[in-house]
Amino acid sequence: MKIFKENLFFGVGVKNFRHESGKKKYENNEYLQTNKRQSTHPHQIHHEFLSETGLFGYFSFLIFLLSSVYLGIKSYLKDKNIYQLSSIIFIITSLLPVLPSGSFLSTFTSGIFWLNFSIMISYVKSKS
Numbered sequence: 001m002k003i004f005k006e007n008l009f010f011g012v013g014v015k016n017f018r019h020e021s022g023k024k025k026y027e028n029n030e031y032l033q034t035n036k037r038q039s040t041h042p043h044q045i046h047h048e049f050l051s052e053t054g055l056f057g058y059f060s061f062l063i064f065l066l067s068s069v070y071l072g073i074k075s076y077l078k079d080k081n082i083y084q085l086s087s088i089i090f091i092i093t094s095l096l097p098v099l100p101s102g103s104f105l106s107t108f109t110s111g112i113f114w115l116n117f118s119i120m121i122s123y124v125k126s127k128s
Contacts, residue, residue, distance in 0.1 A: 011054035014105060045104045046097050052105075065095065072120040079123065087120035 049058045069091060076084045093099070094113050104110050 007051070007054055009054045009056055011050070011052045011057060014052050044097070045095065045101045048104055065091070068117070068121060071124045075124040079125070081123050084120055084123040087116040090116040091120060 046058075049061055053061070069088060072084060072088045072091075075081075076088060091113065094101070094109075094116075102109050104113070
């Protein structure tokens, strides 16, 4: 959260959390192992996007995902495609803020996320 608060609007850059978290200004002597605080990611998707892309990147990504999920749900209610439903459920559960997660931008789980995202979007019918 300290990294996000210091880089509120644009963050520290994609995949730069690992470099920023090791800086001396983030030490906290209240913790016994503050020298081991450096990590590759904050272990929560929303914290990762907020610290690395700031409010601008976070809300851009959130608007993109929510509008895509909206189109997916709208399409599912019309066509009742079970594959699309399973992809929608996976995407929504992946984005729940109460669940810890790995690094979204550099792990196997992001590959599974984007595979399900593409399945969800592939069933959305265009109006043309």
